[in-house]
Amino acid sequence: MYEARLLQASLLKKIIEAVRELVTDANLDCSESGISMQAMDSSHVSLCALMIRSDGFQHYRCDRSLSLGLSTGSISKILKCAGNDDTVTLKAEDTADALTIMFESPKQDRISDFELKLMDIDSEHLGIPKTEYNCIIQMPSAEFARIMRDLQVIGDTCTIACDKDGVNFSVSGDMGKGNIMVRNNTSVDKEEDKVTVTMEEPVTLKFALRYLSLFAKATPLGPTVTISMTPDNPVVVEYPIDTFGYVRYYLAPKIDEADE
Amino acid sequence: MYEARLLQASLLKKIIEAVRELVTDANLDCSESGISMQAMDSSHVSLCALMIRSDGFQHYRCDRSLSLGLSTGSISKILKCAGNDDTVTLKAEDTADALTIMFESPKQDRISDFELKLMDIDSEHLGIPKTEYNCIIQMPSAEFARIMRDLQVIGDTCTIACDKDGVNFSVSGDMGKGNIMVRNNTSVDKEEDKVTVTMEEPVTLKFALRYLSLFAKATPLGPTVTISMTPDNPVVVEYPIDTFGYVRYYLAPKIDEADE
Amino acid sequence: MYEARLLQASLLKKIIEAVRELVTDANLDCSESGISMQAMDSSHVSLCALMIRSDGFQHYRCDRSLSLGLSTGSISKILKCAGNDDTVTLKAEDTADALTIMFESPKQDRISDFELKLMDIDSEHLGIPKTEYNCIIQMPSAEFARIMRDLQVIGDTCTIACDKDGVNFSVSGDMGKGNIMVRNNTSVDKEEDKVTVTMEEPVTLKFALRYLSLFAKATPLGPTVTISMTPDNPVVVEYPIDTFGYVRYYLAPKIDEADE
Numbered sequence: 088m089y090e091a092r093l094l095q096a097s098l099l100k101k102i103i104e105a106v107r108e109l110v111t112d113a114n115l116d117c118s119e120s121g122i123s124m125q126a127m128d129s130s131h132v133s134l135c136a137l138m139i140r141s142d143g144f145q146h147y148r149c150d151r152s153l154s155l156g157l158s159t160g161s162i163s164k165i166l167k168c169a170g171n172d173d174t175v176t177l178k179a180e181d182t183a184d185a186l187t188i189m190f191e192s193p194k195q196d197r198i199s200d201f202e203l204k205l206m207d208i209d210s211e212h213l214g215i216p217k218t219e220y221n222c223i224i225q226m227p228s229a230e231f232a233r234i235m236r237d238l239q240v241i242g243d244t245c246t247i248a249c250d251k252d253g254v255n256f257s258v259s260g261d262m263g264k265g266n267i268m269v270r271n272n273t274s275v276d277k278e279e280d281k282v283t284v285t286m287e288e289p290v291t292l293k294f295a296l297r298y299l300s301l302f303a304k305a306t307p308l309g310p311t312v313t314i315s316m317t318p319d320n321p322v323v324v325e326y327p328i329d330t331f332g333y334v335r336y337y338l339a340p341k342i343d344e345a346d347e
Numbered sequence: 348m349y350e351a352r353l354l355q356a357s358l359l360k361k362i363i364e365a366v367r368e369l370v371t372d373a374n375l376d377c378s379e380s381g382i383s384m385q386a387m388d389s390s391h392v393s394l395c396a397l398m399i400r401s402d403g404f405q406h407y408r409c410d411r412s413l414s415l416g417l418s419t420g421s422i423s424k425i426l427k428c429a430g431n432d433d434t435v436t437l438k439a440e441d442t443a444d445a446l447t448i449m450f451e452s453p454k455q456d457r458i459s460d461f462e463l464k465l466m467d468i469d470s471e472h473l474g475i476p477k478t479e480y481n482c483i484i485q486m487p488s489a490e491f492a493r494i495m496r497d498l499q500v501i502g503d504t505c506t507i508a509c510d511k512d513g514v515n516f517s518v519s520g521d522m523g524k525g526n527i528m529v530r531n532n533t534s535v536d537k538e539e540d541k542v543t544v545t546m547e548e549p550v551t552l553k554f555a556l557r558y559l560s561l562f563a564k565a566t567p568l569g570p571t572v573t574i575s576m577t578p579d580n581p582v583v584v585e586y587p588i589d590t591f592g593y594v595r596y597y598l599a600p601k602i603d604e605a606d607e
Numbered sequence: 608m609y610e611a612r613l614l615q616a617s618l619l620k621k622i623i624e625a626v627r628e629l630v631t632d633a634n635l636d637c638s639e640s641g642i643s644m645q646a647m648d649s650s651h652v653s654l655c656a657l658m659i660r661s662d663g664f665q666h667y668r669c670d671r672s673l674s675l676g677l678s679t680g681s682i683s684k685i686l687k688c689a690g691n692d693d694t695v696t697l698k699a700e701d702t703a704d705a706l707t708i709m710f711e712s713p714k715q716d717r718i719s720d721f722e723l724k725l726m727d728i729d730s731e732h733l734g735i736p737k738t739e740y741n742c743i744i745q746m747p748s749a750e751f752a753r754i755m756r757d758l759q760v761i762g763d764t765c766t767i768a769c770d771k772d773g774v775n776f777s778v779s780g781d782m783g784k785g786n787i788m789v790r791n792n793t794s795v796d797k798e799e800d801k802v803t804v805t806m807e808e809p810v811t812l813k814f815a816l817r818y819l820s821l822f823a824k825a826t827p828l829g830p831t832v833t834i835s836m837t838p839d840n841p842v843v844v845e846y847p848i849d850t851f852g853y854v855r856y857y858l859a860p861k862i863d864e865a866d867e
Binding site: 158161164165167168185195196197198199200201202203204 | 490497498500501521522523524525526527528529530532542
């Protein structure tokens, strides 16, 4: 028997929207410690890893570890049926071929339950090596999302150059070039408006804007995003899920052909 | 000479939007007692009946009964030209081949008039037999609309099961099943949030979700909807028009092939 | 060296949106007196003329007159990258093949610069003869935009008839006719709600609604529009740019075939 109750159905909705466009089918691994998911995007370029620890749930019971194969599109459709203030409960039998998703309105006068058919999905769990990062950027998630959206009108490849003064995002394309400089900025009124660069050495890397833009779908999860970079390693773009989890995206840098 | 003046052009707009997608062409029957319309949808599955009694108009004059053949799409386009606070006047000569629709802004500084060409539409007025209903559900119209929208993502056929505790809407499809329970609920702050089931006997019937969704286009007309069901008879979904009329939709239940 | 700094990037955005759909490529003529542009629409039916005087800029320096050939679509894309409160600076070298567009956030913590490639555009500057107009209509720009949008659902050709009482916009088409009368109205609370007709003689002219609608894309520039008409001459539809410029559209009247 598996049962997990989350106070805000809307949070689960945001988590699924954060991965839906990148990952179409994935195994939700449910264990005593919580729910996790790891999946490559459909073109096998980026990796998405998700964790919601059991202490984030109002009620959590996991008799036996389960791997639930889901279509993210289908669960997204079902989550759209939740009211803004509804709680959500996920339920599955140990030998389940369906996941039950139950929504309850605050006054209990509307209860909906949906049964989502499960799928067998082949997946190998990739070990992600611990890496030391030369630059760790923390910045407002909305600003990162906006920069990705803005630069996409100019070109396909984003150069992220980070040094002690801040971060520079640049792109070039047929119509011209674009360059957005975000300065290290810790003297702001709101903690979440802060831009901080924790740096050992400056790093400059190039990435496919298309993927960075897809990562920014996680923006509604919270006010800040952390970008960790080190040469010759995938960038990690991380959005915390409250205090009890995260969505992390990994993307390998593009190799500059001119440098080869 | 026919002349009918309604204080809120926006109300007429909502009425036309309530039928526009279901019924493309229809006769507006104008008589001393008011305006009525009765029409099958274009696939002849459901019936829509409309009544606006003459006392709902600020000014009403009907020298001779008229039947005005209209394209609901065309009148809808014209009504979109009305300002939010405009009054609307419908005018037609007794032998008219056009309906004049006049909008006046509150300060009379903007007056628009449109002439809509009339059409000859063959229609037979169906007598709707008086029926006793085993279950009459009254619920918030917005909630009914939302449930129809939500369930449509799962499947095509909605089972409505009504008993003394409330109403259960359910659906199933390729990705799974859905079930939404709305409980009898009379202890609410606002009259319009009330869910009441007036029941002689429990009823369970199946309907095409597509039509129930189209009926829900009438939601802007007001806060409540009434659903009347009895076995082997069409369901009636009724939206009151203020205190002086209604839009009613009739839809025959689907016959469960497994039951035959 | 050319450098022009405008306090509100949003104003430049509105100016470009006002011409973008009508004119795809145009030369921006930068001189000591300011920035001007003159271009026919792509089907050579209407003419658009733009002027922003140098005193409208916070900083303005023009060592040598320049003609910058731009794609309005490309500059529009770049301007969408500006924040709402950003300032914008345009920069070009005297022999430039690119225009630099720089945005600065109010606190200077975000600076973006874009380089837009320039194009060689053949254009002849048309002399627009000074004309005396029989009717000059000043009316709220939002109302003019709305009337153009409303009438377009009925037909393609708008007849504008202006006399001392006001202006009448009319149209006819397959589904019927439409007629919107806007009365001379000077006793209003807000200056910008005023409708005034300054008239020597009544004028009635016909125009292609498609173009009048495109002109109305300039509506966000300000609360009023001025329409100047005289027989056998193009109508002028003018939107002021604050106190330091304008966007003007010229459109030749349609000749009524029945009159010929």
